[in-house]
Amino acid sequence: MSDTLPAPLPKAVSLAQQQHIVNIIRRAAKAEIMPRFRALSAGDIRAKSHAHDLVTAADTAAEQMITRALQIAFPEALIVGEEAAADTPELLGEIANAQLAFIIDPIDGTWNYAHGMAVFGVIIAVTRFGRPAFGVIYDPVNDDWVIADDESPAMMDAAATSPRPLKASMGKPLNALIGYVPLHIFPKEHQAKLAVALTGFARTHPLGCSAHEYRMIAQGHADFLLTASLHPWDHAAGALICERAGAYVEMLDGGPYNADRHSGHLMVAPDRTTWNRLKKVFAFLLEQP
Structure with a gap:
């Protein structure tokens, strides 16, 4: 051998x-x-x-x-x-x-x-x-x-x-996190519970532009992103750039992001510990309606 x-x-x-x-x-x-x-x-x-x-x-x-x-x-x-x-x-x-x-x-x-x-x-x-x-x-x-x-x-x-x-932000308490969560793209049956969950963070204000959301996270100006839309032109570059800036990138149901995946929830966080804390907050999204 x-x-x-x-x-x-x-x-x-x-x-x-x-x-x-x-x-x-x-x-x-x-x-x-x-x-x-x-x-x-x-x-x-x-x-x-x-x-x-x-x-x-x-x-x-x-x-x-x-x-x-x-x-x-x-x-x-x-x-x-x-x-x-x-x-x-x-x-x-x-x-x-x-x-x-x-x-x-x-x-x-x-x-x-x-x-x-x-x-x-x-x-x-x-x-x-x-x-x-x-x-x-x-x-x-x-x-x-x-x-x-x-x-x-x-x-x-x-x-x-x-x-x-570029360097992603450091992990911090959930109530200090700034994130991007576009509420309107999530299923209607989850939106009310998701809206309540978002009150636990410092700010959640989507920009209507994945390009700038990923840029802000990669620069450490914002902390996390959660999406329910997996169009590869929106996420393939940004997920990689944030990962290479030190952020932790994974699908909410586990496993790496791939551009050929078309359903599920992609989440980006400063580190794995913060990602796991966020997953506990958003785990209800994995439940079948």
Whole structure:
């Protein structure tokens, strides 16, 4: 029997490729997103699944531009954009079996964007067979981004400044925690009990934008996140970035987060001890109605 350890897998995307992905995002934001911000006409905005689930001309144009650039750079990869998946839902089923997949949210926080509020971002995640391996969350307004891969620490970077490492917050008593819990996306039968549970924290104020919620947690400005919606374009990059910033990330019913999972509750906390305390608070969500 050989004592030789198996060689580690190479990075899903090299450092040079990571920078290329950032450049693709920045170009799309400059060309398609920021020129339309606060300049959308009524015809540029439409509803998808419900009246508050919006898509704009900027979403579709930015996703198309990013997709084209990624297809050129990574011709072997699966590309799954939020808007493409809305038109072709079977794309989501391909993530689990894809050796390399790019998952794009061209504008996360579209409702905010469509209403002129500057709390939105661009998210790209890279997965290997559903497991997040690289993520970047870009803020087009400030032209900066948080970034991590599955081997490196999470970093904040910008064109005009040097990168700096990110560190999630320290654990603290539940009544001192600041979190993001979007009450409206949870099943109606759980909302009343969940609303009462939220009174036990210092603040719970969702931003309507996963991009900035994950950025805030990775920077240590907020402490936890709980969601009942597992769209991979919302969470695959942020879950990895927060984990690499030192946070503890796990599904409420146990096990790691994977981008090919489409139901359940994802929870991010400063550390495992705090995560376990939070689980006791939210355990009722696991009960069958």
